Amino acid sequence: PVPALNSTIELFVNRLDSVESVLPYEYTAFDFCSEKTMKRPSENLGQVLFGERIEPSPYKFEFKKPVVCQKVCTRTYDTNNPSDKAKLDFLKKGMLLNYQHHWIVDNMPVTWCYDVEDGQKFCNPGFPIGCYVTEAGRPKDACVVNSNFNEKDAFYIFNHVDITIYYHIVEHEQLGARLVAAKIEPKSYDNPNNDSPCTGGPKFLKNKHTGVFNIPYTYSINFVEDKNIRWASRWDYILESMPHTNIQWFSIMNSLVIVLFLSGMVAMIMLRTLHKDIARYNQMDSVEDAQEEFGWKLVHGDVFRPPRKGMLLSVFLGSGTQIFIMTFVTLFFACLGFLSPANRGALMTCAVVLWVLLGTPAGYVAARLYKSFGGEKWKTNVLLTAFLCPGVVFADFFVMNLILWGEGSSAAMPFGTLVAILALWFCISVPLTFIGAYFGFKKAGIEHPVRTNQIPRQIPEQSFYTKPFPGIVMGGILPFGCIFIQLFFILNSIWSHQMYYMFGFLFLVFIILVITCSEATILLCYFHLCAEDYHWQWRSFLTSGFTAVYFLVYAIHYFFSKLQITGLASTILYFGYTMIMALIFFLFTGTIGFFACFWFVTKIYSVVKVD
Template identity: 90%
Template sequence: MCIFRRIHSILSVFLVAGVLQYATSFYLPGLAPVSFCEKNTEKENEVPDCKSTIEVFVNRLDSVESVLPYEYTAFDLCSNDEEKRPSENLGQVLFGERIEPSPYKFEFKKKEECKHVCTKEYDTNRAGDKTLLEFLKKGMLLNYQHHWIVDNMPVTWCYDVEDGQKFCNPGFPIGCYVTESGRPKDACVVNSEFNERDTFYIFNHVDITIYYHVVVENEAAGSRLVAAKMEPKSYKHKDGPDCTGAPMDLSNKFSGELKVMYTYSVQFLEDQNIRWASRWDYILESMPHTNIQWFSIMNSLVIVLFLSGMVAMIMLRTLHKDIARYNQIDSVEDAQEEFGWKLVHGDVFRPPRKGMLLSVFLGSGTQILIMTFVTLFFACLGFLSPANRGALMTCAVVLWVLLGTPAGFVAARFYKSFGGEKWKTNVLLTAFLCPGVVFADFFVMNLILWGEGSSAAMPFGTLVAILALWFCISVPLTFLGAYFGFKKSAIEHPVRTNQIPRQIPEQSFYTKPFPGIIMGGILPFGCIFIQLFFILNSIWSHQMYYMFGFLFLVFIILVITCSEATILLCYFHLCAEDYHWQWRSFLTSGFTAIYFSVYAVHYFFSKLQISGLASTILYFGYTMIMALIFFLFTGTIGFFACFWFVTKIYSVVKVD
């Protein structure tokens, strides 16, 4: 894979995002509708861009019982090696998506019945065939799912669930398994004929229904696809395609020769009620969490806003009284009788211990904070919707690379204000410490994926391309930001720092560092708890996440909550004459990442059905990356909030 071609595809997301297509209506870049017409008709001649052949693309196969996705060809299914696979962006590669052309091709409005696709033959006496058959059994046992794509929309399997609702799954299983005790697992419950003990049933036939509506634009008629639904079935074809026989069973103890014939049936139905722009709605609205999510999110927002209002009111009223009282002091004797946060004004801006590490964390956290804000903003505008595959991750990575300058500037600025002089070490750590830890973890996870033959394993060329982006773009931008940060004069504090540190009195339990840090992370975690559940579901249970508007709102509330909770605890510590607020403010809100890690462990054991050592290691390895990013993100918010608060109160109060 050409490195420069990969870099070009990564950066192209911004070029695409800046292009507006002028037509009778506005569509997101790269997601314009495609018109279809019947083959060999006059309509096709009237519409230049009207297609007659509908291509089906296949994506990776995944399972809720395993973290390891596999390419479509890994299970020896019907493949199309003649056509070239479509290009993938960085986000798709990072998520392990492998979109390939398939031999399933339909002619628009042409009905097909039990159409033969391919036949796979196995002989258990041959080692290669036996290995392929065992891997196919493993896929059915772990409930691996197909993911087909028609006209850039998923082919869904819709079935009834509890309470009379219908769930549309953007995937369907390879097959299913009936245990030795006769209990059908997973999709085997849909057919009463699946009743043989210790037997696999292969879904080797699909009934596909494609819905379309007719549109007329510029006096030219064409049709647009608005839905693609299917139903998997199992048939034991004999001499030729026969979709009326018994199911295609495969005993777990089978030996000998086996033929598996794959077929399909397709029909087209007109539906003028579904608009092309809203053709994904029936998938998103059918998800089982949709109904409960509205109430849960609104309930969470009300609680968080109420708590944030109380914290703000307490802070404003308390500080107002303190500032008014301190400003009324006229004599030195009155000042000596005072106590609280004013007495530590000569030490509050004393450089913290390990100021180098804190400044590096602040630089990396600033980079992540800006990246998250801009990414969610674009997602709210619809540019990073599920229809635009891989765009979310691509946008996040490209933004992170381009935001090296703010990271270097913030790290250098605060390190200089802390009195640091090792500027070379500071800029190198900012450029390599946190990104290096993330990359090392990611590389180890990639080695495991390589060893397991998973499609999520990044190709070597892509790894080199990512390193090129890091070293050739992010690192120079970080150096540039650090240059401007060190060139500027040090941050001017409103009060002078005493030469001799003030002795800190004995602290009560709740003002000691560790209890305060533990308490500080509870409120921010409570604000993201509900959204965190659905985000983890989208990552590990392969559910679509699309409510970016709510996520952006929760992001804003998280920033406010982290800021207010950290400021409140910082005020209590200063009143207790403890002036070590820098690291404490960072760790107070950053401790939310510890709660996130604990919840991720609980989610793994209570919600997931993941089995296997490799999948377990991958889950916790990727969780460590997310926890580190979240730690830097929330910790930076808390520090900036406290820095503003401390600077503000000591600048408006008479302290000399």
């Protein structure tokens, strides 16, 4: 027998956001019907950093008990009252910028599906609070959906929702039934008679309205049994909100094939050319009448000469190693399904915790390389490793947070969380960096396969393509080519509030990015050494690190071509957060390039016999 199904379903509300503004706001900021008595669910660090604010709502349902036009509350505004006028103006601003509700039932986003061109259905994990019809009578955003929204210079308020909850009965279990999907349809009713809600035409507010204005909020709930949706795949209906899914798979596969082909070509050229070089050099050394050396063998006495600004390079490489390991482990766990969108905030929490715990490898790598560069200021090195790059990121983040505080946005981090992040940095990450640096300095310096000459060799005049800047600019093109498709979807998930779920492909692109950065940098390093230019350390770092500059240019293009963001605060926030991402990406790709070249240079000079 099926167990008795009699339980209350709670609906939670999240922050409201818009594609036309970077500033999210809490549900209560718009003066909707709210639940004051219930306790808010606890949020993890990732949710707080992303500005999620989940709160209980007055929308509560009994399972399998349909309700038609249940009144929730009525909000009354008097434009002669400054407080009421401010609330009404804020609500109008929200409708003008197309702010969206985000509701949650049983940890599932409630989706709004509507018809678009070609008979297709588009599903959105949010629904608008209202919409605006211009003075010229042109409907904006959601007003296009309803032909009855025809009043000029008016705001139409979605004050009623039809909620449909899909479930399936679970046999032989104590659970009774499971909820597998939740969909919503926003509507607008004027409700001229309080005794019979959900009547009359659409509820609209004239832009220049004066006097008293009432907004009654109502809902209807319906339950539908669906035996086709399995519990394990209940989040799949959210993917209906991804209209370009097929294009995504094709584009990513296309990108991967091109990158793999190019990587194969680079590897083949390198192996064949190097094999011939090494065979020729070794053959020359075996001949009694030694011929004059040429090409990259000429600079064997200078190739391991310490670079200029070795301190800064070692600090960047330490921070880059920390970011590289953090990214690899986070994406690996995401591939296994531990950090799926269903587990809210888990991805960001995992990344921050890993970064904090990876202070030891950062300190170790920075110290070991600095020592191999002949550096002796170990205190400065360890302090810069612990504070320089994290400090720049934190300063940028703090300024962005001040702007969010000033705008009253829900994305503004509470003071307590800010203190907690500083505590994680100073009390865990910094001591671990010191420990890593201690072991790095304690170990002997890295042994090189060839001795460094006392007098530096003069570098001959270089042709255009072997000069530093053109090489660095060319080096970033190939790695960027393998990520820009994924980059589009990642930026969409951040700024257009779409759900990102393709972590398997992202991990694959990550691996290919590492391979491509390595091969492109090694190839250019080889050309420079053949041209007798032995300054490869900084160049290898900057060659693959220049991918971050292409990322920045693409982010600027994305801002002006894809987004409809308006307002100075939103623009500053977009570019402020983009600079943080670009810096992290610069350190990450630059570190890959340096270590690939370091391995390559060490290998070729240890294989060839050097007098």
